[in-house]
Amino acid sequence: MPARPYRDLSRCVLCEHRCGADRLAGEEGVCRVTEPVVASRCLHPAPPESYTVFLAGCNFKCLNCQNWSIAHYPDNGQPVEGYVEPAFLARECVRYLESPDGRFMGADRIFFSGGEATIHLPYVEEIVAEARGLRPGVKVNFDTNGFMTEQSLQRILAFATSLTFDIKAFSDEVHRALTGAPVDPVLRNAEILARRAPERIWEFRVLVIPGISDGEVEPMCRFLAGLGRDLPVCFLAFRPNFVLESHPGPGRELMERCVEAARQAGLRRATWAGVTDVPGLAASEDPALRPFYRTVPARVAASAAAAAGCTTHPRDCYACLSSRQCPVKRYVPVRQC
Ligand code: SF4
Ligand code: SF4
Structure with a gap:
């Protein structure tokens, strides 16, 4: 099923590359990702224990990337799952957090990772809204390389319970x-977050x-x-x-x-x-x-x-x-x- 036409993807400035690409029309920016793509998802035992959604693609090209098979979508031919309806994914997240395995692990939040979750921000927002419709106040962690615009950081702070922030x-x-x-936007965002x-x-x-x-x-x-x-x-x-x-x-x-x-x-x-x-x-x-x-x-x-x-x-x-x-x-x- 095609992704929903998130309006802010029509001139994408979600991150500080500020490409202005019309992703809805198939134009590519630095991340080369047009529509939201899930790479995988699972209960994840690393703190904070969570149900983790790994989103495909990234706005960085890090030489040391541990998640290279996910982050360098769509260029490296590695398998990903594809677009998953936000309402379906939200139900799945809540179900796993409430499952015996989730409780045993201590998983208490949905964790958005990647790749870089910022490039999928409107999709993440929709999943969170759906999940909180099912379980009000469910916790959410946003994992990031810190290269979002200030506007995107404000949007993230509107829903995130916690952030894991790589420098x-x-x-x-x-x-x-x-x-x-460049590093300046990362350090600026670290400062905004800390303040x-x-x-x-x-x-x-x-x-x-x-x-x-x-x-x-x-x-x-x-x-x-x-x-x-x-x-x-x-x-x-x-x-x-x-x-x-x-x-x-x-x-x-x-x-x-x-x-x-x-x-x-x-x-x-x-x-x-x-x-x-x-x-x-x-x-x-x-x-x-x-x-x-x-x-x-x-x-x-x-x-x-x-x-x-x-x-x-x-x-x-x-x-x-x-x-x-x-x-x-x-x-x-x-x-x-
Ligand atoms: S998310 Fe960032 S890298 Fe990707 S198209 Fe938008 S501004 Fe460019
Ligand atoms: S990693 Fe190097 S070759 Fe690839 S887009 Fe960046 S600067 Fe260009």
Whole structure:
């Protein structure tokens, strides 16, 4: 069944790429997604325990993507479920949350993830409205890379009980090298969220990739501590994946140093999570990229992108002429975990 014609998809400015694409007419923006597509859904035991709806497609092209098979829809040929009627999906979410398995797990909310849920915002809003018609006040978590417009963030805050908010890097050039997008909107939205609804931040998730983003932990901690010393911050150990499938993961000692740096900066609720000490061969720097990136960590990440076929440096997926045939989105890792 075709998706409902959500009016704000006719000139899409849901995220800060602000493509203006008429997605209803089949025009594609950076995310290349026209209508809402569900990749999969299931009861999910990771905190916050939930019934999780994974939505297909993303506005970022992260080199480290753990959900690459979902996020790089429609380019990588991986299976997805397709459009699911919001009323049907809402009934399913509520049924699973109230099921014996859901109760046993402690699942207490619907969790929208991806890919990036922002690119499907009107669809998410409709599912939430349907679900709250069935079970008023049902909790909702919104999982995001933080690249939505301020208007979209306001819409999300109108329904979200909690947010899990990824920050991939602190400096613009490392963020661009890792994701293909600038960091300023992410930091702006982190600040808006911390000022307006700190109680709804489940956690800020800060990615730690040795040799790429680990050098940014201290300034990141100072930034977050400036927003609030009691903000929950979780450092996520990079798990070698996708384009960075051969790059080594961080050691336990590095993760503990991140938590210590957070404490030194004044953050009182810093933790770390993930698997450490995954071996690998560090990505090497391509000297040809030196004119485009000032720092070694950005060049190392950008070199991995270039080796996967990325054509535009500094990475900028909005301006890139290869956006519709992006080789990064088509990358299929050998190491699949
Ligand atoms: S990348 Fe963002 S602004 Fe562009 S079409 Fe997708 S959701 Fe809309
Ligand atoms: S080729 Fe272009 S669209 Fe693809 S990741 Fe690189 S900059 Fe982004």
